[in-house]
Amino acid sequence: MTSYDLTTPLLGRDELITWDVVTRDTGQILATLHNVDAVHGTYYLLMHLWVNLFGDSVISMRLPSIFAASAAASVVSLIGNRLFGSRAGILAGIFFALVPAVSRYAQEARSYAFVTLVAALATLLLLLVLNRPRSAWRWAAYALTLIVLGLLHVIALSVVAAHVCLIAAHARRDRSLWWKSALALLAVAALLAPFLQLGRSQATIQLGWIPKPDGWALISIWWDVCASGACAGALLTLALLARSPRRTPLLLCAAWAVLPTMLVWLASQGDISYFRSVYLLFTVPAWALLAGAGLSAVCRSKRAAAALLAALAVLTLFDQRQVRQPFDHDGPIFQPPLDYRAAAEVIRKHHRPGDAAVYDREHAWKLDAGIQYYLPRDLTMRDVFLQSSPRQVNEFSAIDCPVPERCLKGEQRIWLLAHGADPDPLNAINQGQASALRHDYQQSWTQPVTGMTVTLLVRNDQR
Template sequence: MVIIAQPSSAREESRPAVPAESAWRRSMLWLWPCTVTLALGCYGMTDSLLGRDELVTWDMVGRDSGRIVATLGNVDAVHGTYYLLMHGWVALFGDSVVSLRLPSVLAVAAAAAVVALIGERLFGYRAGILAGFLFAISPAVSRYGQEARSYALVILVVALATLLLLRALDRPRGPWRWTGYALALVLTGLLHLIALSVVLAHACLLAAHARRDHSLWWKASLALTAVAGCVAPLALLGRSQARRQLYWVPSPDGWALLSLAQGLFASALCGGALIALALLARAPSRASLLLCGAWAVLPPVLLWTASHGEISYFRSVYVLFTLPAWALLAGAGLASAARSWKVAGALVVALTVLTLPDQRQMRQPFEHDVPVPLDYAAAADVIKRFHRPGDAVVYDRADTWKLDGGVQYYLPRGLGLRDVFLAKTPAGIDDLYAVECSVPDRCLKGEPRIWLLTQGTGFPFGAIAPAQASALQWRYTVSRSRSVTGMTVSLLERRVPR
């Protein structure tokens, strides 16, 4: 028998072509959820003022990379990777509100696409695209997709790590697939260590698959060991700084765990709907339900348990990376309950309409600074309108976090107000907090006018340190005072000697 080898071009021509309709349908799976999330993320992106945490981001990324690294050795190391990434971004695109928040918008849009792809693998095409849409319309996705912090990127890399694990399980002998999974987990840990608790859900999936292939254990163990080695130094450094940064987080009681949904979904209605749909989820394989259920439930339970030691970590924002799991389960539940596209689509549209009030709330001017709103922009506007060359400024730093940074952000960069009682800037000492003059009398330079910015609407001198108040009252009188939301802007003019 003679076998005639075909040229490679002939072999390629003999392969059945992928139907154009199938390729289009496949692209729509991830493209529509991505587009909807991007549109919602861009809508009203600048409506809310920068919040305190976002002002920390602005402060950090404005330093040179050497200063950022030096600061991370003292505080906030767990967010260091995000700061370094944003430092490069801001160098290219500036530090406007849009520029600071756009990476988060892009991250949640990409996460919606990944959620749809995971859903299609686990529950089928219809469940996948529904999961992507349910993720997109969640008010929490809009809220944290419009925040200049790392949480949106964490949601993306956790979802991506899960997708890469599924791909690795498709072809367990492919070392590059395990490498991709390990790298995604390393990035997860570098962006937020608590998000590595998703490995508990991954372990559940591995256990289900290892019944048929015992070699998965050592392959996964090798990948996870490499991940642990990469993130261990950051974990140790972050642990040493945790008490300083999280001293204010209370230890949670049992009710805190049950009420976590309100903070997680940023909408009681949306959270209730997703949980109800998740209970209806069905799948051809129990491993799919096990993975998503463990992903949704185990990280919050672990965080709650760990928060009863010396330090509490229990904040809903730290488990935002479980949102894709709830969307996946809800998408599967909706696909099971609604047998037609029209019914499922109508339910998604109905939920979108019902959560519009929550979506509007996410874009309120002070949403990123609740529960203590401060109108930095209005305060800066008062100074801009009445400013004179030679004016100085005093900020209330006694009990107010980032009031100075907020007003400085919204002031023109070239205004040139001398910060009277500032001895050392946070950047100058590689920290997040400024150092003020120990002897305020010696820091006054005879400025004719000083702007005093304080929190609240009471007597302005009562909001600052007593020594500062005494030094100012002795030499200055309040010539005008204006209240804005959460703040008072006072203009002090030098007393005329008698």
């Protein structure tokens, strides 16, 4: 399910950031993380190793997320087997795999599938710890997994709230769990503290665009987390039917499903909002576990359970297709969508040695990276108005020439990649750059593609 139609969606802006960062050398990556996006630093370093080994094709960059999502489905099944029995565990794993958001982020070169996997793995390890609480090695493994989780995405540490509920339930019989768990969690907090502080210092830059959530956002987020209203409704309905002879399995899953969302919502009422559906993807396993337990409780027949699973698959078919649309990876955040692939193909067909390029960085963030990614690697063009590239300044954004006229080097042909579909593409770019180009160049021809315009400019003396 997760690997189907893997290459149809274009790389989104976040994925282009991944590509930009992981293709830098290790020293540049570490310097960049000191300035921005430290919370994704562990993922970038891992992907840096992966890309060095397997290349930076779309398939290669997205394949680790597919592996992580597939492994997460297996871990969900193992948790379900421990909590509700083997049948419920298998159903939970299938439910997890059917959630459209799981497919969506399994096909994205970002950390969220890994975060979901590690959150589920930490929960499984806690269950193993509580089965043998005297094992120091199990406590160490659990603490180490939480450290990895925090290094992958700080917000996912809110899953610990559900873990504390489970520990409290077991501590009624074994009071030593209080000090053992406190020791483990304090060690995690101490080791992550410098990283958390760095991430906090960058939060305004990274998250300043996310709106503060209101009460309705707390309700509607469930639909967004699943990337499907139908799927969210089905999971919620089946979750309400979940039954267990013990209270702790239901307590853990309910707390895992609800508490992190509540905590992130509350934390987002301050100066910085953290309330994005993708940040809460790690709660989907809890809903899948409850749904698996609910279906197992109401359907004793394998045929009936299979029929309901098939019905859910059909019910979410539209949403599964939707998350595989060419521009879905930018979703509603970046509008309009930009067809880098089509624009790069236009340039590839008509390119001549010595051609240069001008990118509209003022109105379309990462347009330059998108075009450069989809161009053949041996096709290079001088970025006319670029003063410092993102990797040169250890940032995500480039710095343009302050005096555009001084950056023109007499190129005979310049490709202008401008946001939108203005009949005069020079109107769409920085007006200082436009004035410099109008003085020496004229428009030869223009071809619109989705979200942008590809224009060939030629020097006046070549007309």
